Structure formats: structure tokens, C-alpha cells
Amino acid sequence: MIEIVNLHAEVQGQKILNGLNLKINKGEVHSIMGPNGSGKSTLAAILAGKEDYDITDGDIIYKGESILDLAPDERAQQGIFLAFQYPIEIPGVSNAYFLREALNSINKARGNPVLKPVEFGKLAKQKIKMLKMDETLLKRSLNEGFSGGEKKRNEILQMAILEPLLSILDETDSGLDIDALQIVANGVNSLRNEETAFLVITHYQRLLDYIVPDFVHVLVKGKIVKSGDKSLALELESKGYSWLED
Amino acid sequence: MVEELKIDNDQATKEMLEKNDYKYGFVTDVEQEIIPKGINEDVVRFISNKKNEPEWLLDFRLKAYRKWLTMEEPSWAKLNIEPIDYNGISYFAAPKEMPKSLDEIDPEIIDTYNKLGIPLEEQKQLEGIAIDVVFDSVSLVTTFKDKLAEVGIIFCSFSEAVIEHEELVKKYLGRVIPSGDNYFAALNAAAFTDGSFVYIPKGVKCPMELSTYFRINAEDTGQFERTLIIAEEGSSVSYLEGCTAPKRSTSQLHAACVELIAFDDATIKYSTIQNWYPGDKDGKGGIYNFVTKRGNCVGKNSRISWTQVETGSAITWKYPSCILTGDNSVGEFYSVALTNNRQQADTGTKMIHLGKNTRSTIVSKGISAGFGQNIYRGLVEISKNAQNARNYTVCDSILIGENCGAHTFPYIEVKNSSAQLEHEATTSKIGEDQIFYCQQRGMSEEDALSLIVNGFCKEVFKELPFEFAVEAERLLSVSLEGSVG
Numbered sequence: 001m002i003e004i005v006n007l008h009a010e011v012q013g014q015k016i017l018n019g020l021n022l023k024i025n026k027g028e029v030h031s032i033m034g035p036n037g038s039g040k041s042t043l044a045a046i047l048a049g050k051e052d053y054d055i056t057d058g059d060i061i062y063k064g065e066s067i068l069d070l071a072p073d074e075r076a077q078q079g080i081f082l083a084f085q086y087p088i089e090i091p092g093v094s095n096a097y098f099l100r101e102a103l104n105s106i107n108k109a110r111g112n113p114v115l116k117p118v119e120f121g122k123l124a125k126q127k128i129k130m131l132k133m134d135e136t137l138l139k140r141s142l143n144e145g146f147s148g149g150e151k152k153r154n155e156i157l158q159m160a161i162l163e164p165l166l167s168i169l170d171e172t173d174s175g176l177d178i179d180a181l182q183i184v185a186n187g188v189n190s191l192r193n194e195e196t197a198f199l200v201i202t203h204y205q206r207l208l209d210y211i212v213p214d215f216v217h218v219l220v221k222g223k224i225v226k227s228g229d230k231s232l233a234l235e236l237e238s239k240g241y242s243w244l245e246d
Numbered sequence: 247m248v249e250e251l252k253i254d255n256d257q258a259t260k261e262m263l264e265k266n267d268y269k270y271g272f273v274t275d276v277e278q279e280i281i282p283k284g285i286n287e288d289v290v291r292f293i294s295n296k297k298n299e300p301e302w303l304l305d306f307r308l309k310a311y312r313k314w315l316t317m318e319e320p321s322w323a324k325l326n327i328e329p330i331d332y333n334g335i336s337y338f339a340a341p342k343e344m345p346k347s348l349d350e351i352d353p354e355i356i357d358t359y360n361k362l363g364i365p366l367e368e369q370k371q372l373e374g375i376a377i378d379v380v381f382d383s384v385s386l387v388t389t390f391k392d393k394l395a396e397v398g399i400i401f402c403s404f405s406e407a408v409i410e411h412e413e414l415v416k417k418y419l420g421r422v423i424p425s426g427d428n429y430f431a432a433l434n435a436a437a438f439t440d441g442s443f444v445y446i447p448k449g450v451k452c453p454m455e456l457s458t459y460f461r462i463n464a465e466d467t468g469q470f471e472r473t474l475i476i477a478e479e480g481s482s483v484s485y486l487e488g489c490t491a492p493k494r495s496t497s498q499l500h501a502a503c504v505e506l507i508a509f510d511d512a513t514i515k516y517s518t519i520q521n522w523y524p525g526d527k528d529g530k531g532g533i534y535n536f537v538t539k540r541g542n543c544v545g546k547n548s549r550i551s552w553t554q555v556e557t558g559s560a561i562t563w564k565y566p567s568c569i570l571t572g573d574n575s576v577g578e579f580y581s582v583a584l585t586n587n588r589q590q591a592d593t594g595t596k597m598i599h600l601g602k603n604t605r606s607t608i609v610s611k612g613i614s615a616g617f618g619q620n621i622y623r624g625l626v627e628i629s630k631n632a633q634n635a636r637n638y639t640v641c642d643s644i645l646i647g648e649n650c651g652a653h654t655f656p657y658i659e660v661k662n663s664s665a666q667l668e669h670e671a672t673t674s675k676i677g678e679d680q681i682f683y684c685q686q687r688g689m690s691e692e693d694a695l696s697l698i699v700n701g702f703c704k705e706v707f708k709e710l711p712f713e714f715a716v717e718a719e720r721l722l723s724v725s726l727e728g729s730v731g
């Protein structure tokens with residue numbers, strides 16, 4: 001589905017990614033772990049098309065084509081979704097309205113019919129129920145005054161409604177209690193099938209008890225230094241990262 | 247002294263229309279009667295005579311004109327204005343054939359209003375909204391007049407009110423805005439040509455929205471309309487005005503006066519969607535909008551609420567104000583002002599607290615894009631006798647791009663120590679993170695911008711009648727086009 005080849009990226013002359021390689025096939029779940037500041041969020045943002053970064057070398061191939069020249073909205077329309085580590089607030093715009101605009105933008109770009117408010121309402125309620133979330137979430141201003149946990153769960157609700165092909169979760173589990181963690185895991189698992197793929201960035205192996213990854217990678221200083229199966233996550237939990245840093 | 251003039255849709259205008267995005271910028275091809283440019287006592291007499299006005303009204307005009315001659319243009323506003331040649335404008339323009347009923351209106355004009363989304367034909371009239379249609383210097387028609395008359399409401403053109411309801415006009419005209427109040431109000435008092443008149447009798451809740459639609463069509467003319475709304479004890483009314491004008495490469499002057507009077511327990515809600523032609527990208531042409539709007543809450547427990555969405559005009563200079571005379575009266579001002587390209591707006595309000603327990607709320611949202619300049623200027627005055635007065639002011643500005651500006655000038659004068667005032671002000675740049683977030687969910691950069699800006703204005707839009715809130719959102723999106731990327 002996506003192949004990241006020898007990716008080098010910097011911001012204001014500071015190198016952040018240093019020759020990163022990663023291939024994710026359809027149907028797979030990959031997890032990235034690594035110390036703070038190793039470049040995990042940067043990788044996520046670059047995949048989503050954020051413009052602050054200079055790509056100095058390498059390429060990102062998605063569904064067989066380079067996406068480096070695509071704007072963030074074009075990437076989203078092609079099925080790339082990023083659950084933000086720090087979701088953004090937009091005052092005065094209801095969550096439901098925002099999500100309907102988003103979904104319909106994607107529908108339009110794909111030549112699919114747009115949903116009327118009533119149709120969207122049905123869909124949203126169904127997803128909210130599936131995720132065992134509170135319906136009032138839809139009426140509130142987007143992320144404004146949401147607790148940390150509510151913001152994270154809201155990202156998962158958005159993911160469930162937009163039904164992306166490639167979902168990138170950036171520390172969605174941080175700061176969540178066990179119930180919320182299960183909601184996040186349910187969201188991911190409900191979308192998990194042969195056509196979709198996930199890149200789950202996390203610090204904690206406990207999320208991986210619920211979302212069982214096919215591969216675990218360790219990112220240090222902008223490079224993947226070790227890959228393995230889910231047992232690697234357990235090893236990291238007990239040993240930390242220092243043994244992998246030079 | 248009357249000259250006949252035929253206005254053409256010349257090729258240049260057509261081309262401009264095709265290329266540009268101000269969709270109301272077309273010209274209506276209709277035979278007009280336009281008086282020669284310039285202002286003097288003869289012109290004032292001509293207008294008065296044209297309207298068959300009584301002697302006292304001519305005196306009112308002449309007094310205002312003589313006062314105006316002694317006054318100077320205000321220069322305190324933070325506006326950069328090309329000098330206005332007051333003798334370069336014609337002060338009266340009207341379709342040559344004045345209709346006596348709907349059937350007699352020139353089809354070109356009917357068509358104009360259809361294009362503006364305001365069907366005039368009986369069978370197509372908008373439900374629940376009565377409209378007074380002002381085309382250049384005259385009111386052409388007022389819909390649902392008879393239906394309103396059944397409950398005693400008077401809704402007609404100002405000219406008609408002068409003839410049919412002379413005593414009411416004489417009693418209230420100039421009571422809130424004296425004829426020599428300020429430079430533009432004085433010019434208006436001398437030269438006003440038409441406008442709307444509303445009278446809601448005691449205890450009557452107006453059963454539909456009342457609305458005036460102003461359209462400037464003729465070239466090199468000014469528009470000087472005058473609106474007077476009187477709400478008697480226990481009555482209520484919601485009134486809306488909309489405005490558009492053709493695109494022209496020279497600027498045009500619009501100097502209106504609006505006076506509102508609310509008696510005991512009466513409520514007047516006055517909403518404006520101002521979409522005059524803003525000029526082109528380089529600031530050529532556009533309407534100079536110098537407007538004096540003021541309401542007096544004369545009665546106790548009365549309420550006057552101004553809501554404005556200002557997206558048009560090259561220059562906007564207006565401060566819809568409330569004089570809170572009656573005890574427990576309430577004044578409100580909700581404003582969205584957007585300036586893009588070279589537009590400039592200096593707008594705000596005055597809340598003058600005279601009575602006890604008077605309350606006022608000011609919510610101002612300024613949006614600047616391109617090279618636009620947006621100024622909020624507001625005065626809250628608590629007089630000596632205004633025991634327990636309260637004011638709440640929020641003043642938010644949002645900047646889009648590097649070249650625009652936003653400024654706020656809140657003035658406060660408190661002469662009674664029991665007053666409670668709260669003031670909040672923020673200025674923010676439109677967040678790149680917000681735009682990226684929306685884009686990551688599939689929206690284009692422009693859609694993202696208009697979503698964020700509309701959210702920013704929500705507090706004001708929710709004060710508008712529903713259909714107009716929808717229209718306001720659409721207008722805002724259109725006005726923002728081209729301000730990203």
C-alpha cells in the first residue's frame with residue numbers, strides 16, 4: 001500500500017529523518033515505537049502532506065505512485081488519515097458539521113454522491129454507537145473544551161466515519177484510561193480488513209494487547225534501527241530504548 | 247433641469263462581469279431620469295418638489311443643507327479615502343416611468359431583482375418577508391403592504407409615508423439623528439430621496455420579517471436613503487436590509503440614515519447584510535458607505551438589537567448605536583466585518599446608558615484578508631444617572647495573510663461607579679494548523695478557510711433570521727475567495 005524509500009527530511013536546516021525505509025502492505029498493522037524526539041510525529045505529518053518540512057531525499061510511494069507532490073487534501077481524498085497527537089480546536093464549528101463537510105469533500109473528489117444532513121446524521125449515530133461514545137459529542141464545537149481523552153476518541157470517530165485505507169495513529173493511546181483505550185482499539189479493529197492498513201505510533205505496549213500488530217519498528221534519530229514482531233514491543237517495555245541507541 | 251439618460255450595458259462592463267466574482271455587478275438597462283450633477287439649494291428644492299413634500303420638510307432639508315455647508319468631513323476615522331467631489335454626483339435618479347402597481351414595473355427591473363434572488367411578482371414573493379424595493383433614488387414597490395395594514399402596521403416607502411402619514415413622520419423624523427448630527431447625516435437630511443417607513447402600533451407583534459432591498463444602478467449618482475422605524479408600547483418587529491450595486495470603475499457614495507424608536511416593552515431587531523460593490527483587486531471603484539444608524543430605547547424594558555454583516559463597499563464608516571434612555575432597556579450590537587483586497591472598514595457602535603439597570607452587549611468580529619484594513623471603534627458611555635448599568639464587549643479579529651491589518655479603539659466613559667463593564671479582545675492569525683487539520687480530513691484550503699471563518703462568526707450569525715444566516719455564510723465564503731494560496 002505504501003512504501004517509504006530512503007526518506008530524508010529536515011526543518012529549518014535541522015535533520016529529522018535520516019534515510020527511513022518502511023513498507024506496509026494491504027491488510028497489515030505496523031507499529032512504530034521510539035524515544036521522544038526521534039521523529040515519529042514528523043514522519044506522520046510528512047505522510048499526511050504537511051508543508052513545514054523539506055524532503056531532501058527519498059520518496060513516498062502510495063498505491064504505486066509518488067505522493068510527494070500531492071496536497072494534504074488530495075492525500076486524504078485518496079484514503080490517508082492521520083489521527084493527530086494533538087487534535088486542533090475550531091471554535092464555532094460543530095463536530096457534526098465539520099465531519100459532514102470532510103466526508104462530502106472526499107465523496108465529491110471520488111465522484112461519489114454527497115450525503116444530506118439527515119443521511120449523515122444516521123451514519124454518525126451508528127458509528128458513535130459502535131464505538132460506545134456519547135452522542136452529544138457531535139453537537140459540540142470541534143474539539144473545543146474537549147478533555148484530552150475526548151479529543152483522542154473524537155479522532156477515532158472521524159476515522160470510523162471517513163473509512164480511510166491507510167490510517168496513521170500518532171500516540172492516540174497516550175493519556176487514555178483502559179476503557180478509552182478499548183474504544184480506540186475497537187475503532188481500529190472494526191476497520192481492519194484485507195484492503196486497509198495501519199501505522200500505529202505508540203509508547204506503550206499495552207495498546208498492542210488490543211491492536212495486535214504484524215510488525216513493530218523502533219525509530220531512533222530519524223531511522224528505523226530495529227524491526228520485529230509483536231514480541232519486540234514486550235522487549236522494549238522491559239529494556240527501554242538505550243540498548244538500541246549508539 | 248431634468249435630463250434624460252439611457253444607461254447601456256457597455257462591452258467593458260460585460261467583460262468585467264464575466265471575469266469577476268461579484269455576481270451582483272450587472273447594470274440594468276432602463277430609462278432613467280437623472281438630474282445634473284451637483285448639490286445646491288435648487289437641487290434640494292427639486293427633490294422636495296418631486297416628492298410633493300409639505301413646507302416643513304423642505305425647511306428641514308434646507309436647514310440641514312445650510313448646516314452641511316458649514317461642516318467639514320470627519321477625519322478621525324482610520325480610513326484612507328480619495329477626496330469626494332460632492333458636486334461630481336447626481337442626487338436624484340429614478341426610472342422614468344414610475345410604476346403605479348407591480349404590473350407596471352419595467353420587466354428589466356423585475357429581472358434585476360430575480361437575479362438578486364428577490365422575486366417581485368405576486369405569485370413568487372418570498373413567504374414571510376415583506377419587502378420594500380429601493381432602486382436608486384426611489385422606492386418602487388412594497389410587498390404585503392395590505393396584509394400588514396390589517397393589523398395596523400404601516401410599512402411603505404418614506405415618500406409615501408410623508409404624504410399618507412405626515413403627522414407620524416413630522417413627529418419622529420430627526421428625533422434620534424438630528425439633521426445636523428454629523429457631516430454625512432446632514433447631507434442625507436438635505437438630499438435624501440427615499441427609504442422605508444415602519445410603524446408598529448401598540449401591542450402588535452409584526453407577523454413577518456420586514457425588509458428593504460437597496461440597489462444602486464445609475465452611474466455617478468449617490469444614494470441617500472432614510473429609514474424610520476417606530477415601535478409603540480409592547481410591540482416588536484424584525485427588520486432586514488440588503489444592498490448591492492453594479493461594478494463601476496469610479497467610486498459611488500452611499501450616505502444613509504436609519505432612526506429607530508422603541509417605546510415601553512418594545513423590541514426592534516435590525517439586521518443588515520451589506521454587500522455593496524467593494525471595488526476591484528487594486529481598490530478601483532466601489533461604494534463609499536457612510537451611514538448613520540441610531541436607535542433610542544425611549545421606553546422602559548425596551549430593546550434595540552443591531553446585527554450587521556458587512557462584506558461589501560470599498561469604504562465602510564458606520565456605528566449603529568443605541569441610546570438607552572428607558573430604565574431596564576437593552577442595546578445590542580452584533581457585527582461581522584470582512585475586508586479583503588483594498589477594502590477598509592471603520593465600524594463599531596456607541597452604547598449610551600442613560601436609564602437605570604440598562605444593559606448592552608457588543609460582539610464584534612473583524613476579518614481582514616489581502617490588503618484589507620479592519621477597524622473596530624466603539625464607545626460605551628455610562629451617564630451619571632445610569633445606576634447599575636452593565637456592558638459586555640467582545641472584540642475579536644482574525645488576520646488572513648501578511649498584508650492586512652486589524653485595530654480596535656474601545657472608548658469608555660463611566661460617570662456612575664455602580665457600572666459593571668467587561669471587555670475582551672483577541673487578535674489571531676488564521677492558524678496553519680487549523681487549515682492543515684481540515685485539509686487532512688479532505689477539505690480544500692479555501693473550504694477550510696471559509697469553514698474556520700464561519701465558525702469564528704457563529705455568535706453573530708445566530709442572531710440573524712435563518713435564511714439570512716445562510717446567505718451571510720455564503721457571502722463570506724465568496725468574499726474570501728482568492729485570499730489563500
Ligand SMILES: Nc1ncnc2c1ncn2[C@@H]1O[C@H](COP(=O)(O)OP(=O)(O)O)[C@@H](O)[C@H]1O
Nearest residue numbers: 011012016035036037038039040041042043052
Ligand atoms: N515544525 C518543526 N519545527 C522545528 N522543529 C521541529 C518541528 N517538528 C519537529 N521538530 C523537531 O524534530 C524532532 C522530532 O520531533 P517529533 O517528530 O515530534 O518527535 P516524536 O514524535 O518522535 O517525539 C524534535 O527535535 C522536534 O523538536
Ligand SMILES: [Mg+2]
Nearest residue numbers: 040041085171
Ligand atoms: Mg510525537
